Amino acid sequence: MTREKKQYSREFKIKAVELSNQQGNLLAVAEELNVSKDNLKRWKREYKEGRFSSTILKSKSAEDEEISRLKKELYEIRLERDILKKAVSIFSKSDR
Numbered sequence: 001m002t003r004e005k006k007q008y009s010r011e012f013k014i015k016a017v018e019l020s021n022q023q024g025n026l027l028a029v030a031e032e033l034n035v036s037k038d039n040l041k042r043w044k045r046e047y048k049e050g051r052f053s054s055t056i057l058k059s060k061s062a063e064d065e066e067i068s069r070l071k072k073e074l075y076e077i078r079l080e081r082d083i084l085k086k087a088v089s090i091f092s093k094s095d096r
Contacts, residue, residue, distance in 0.1 A: 008035070010052055016040060017047045 008016075020029040020040060030037040046052060 006035075008039075013043045014047065014052050017044050017052075020044065 016029065016033055016035065017040070019033075020026050021044075023029055026040055026044075027037050030040045033040075043052075
């Protein structure tokens with residue numbers, strides 16, 4: 001007798017992981033969804049590692065990339081401003 005391997009969609013796995021995170025009880029969620037607790041554990045690990053890429057997760061990562069790019073640009077601009085301030089004060093002292 002062979003067992004059929006069930007295939008779960010990515011969306012189902014993500015929802016199951018989010019539900020287990022909310023409830024905090026892995027075993028209860030696994031029983032409720034009729035999946036093995038080992039599968040749910042693996043899905044949680046894969047979810048943490050970022051293996052479940054979805055459009056929602058991709059848009060968040062794109063926003064995070066944009067934020068980090070803007071922070072870097074702001075840092076560089078502030079650095080340039082500070083250098084120019086120092087240069088102006090040095091040149092204004094030498095003129096006197």
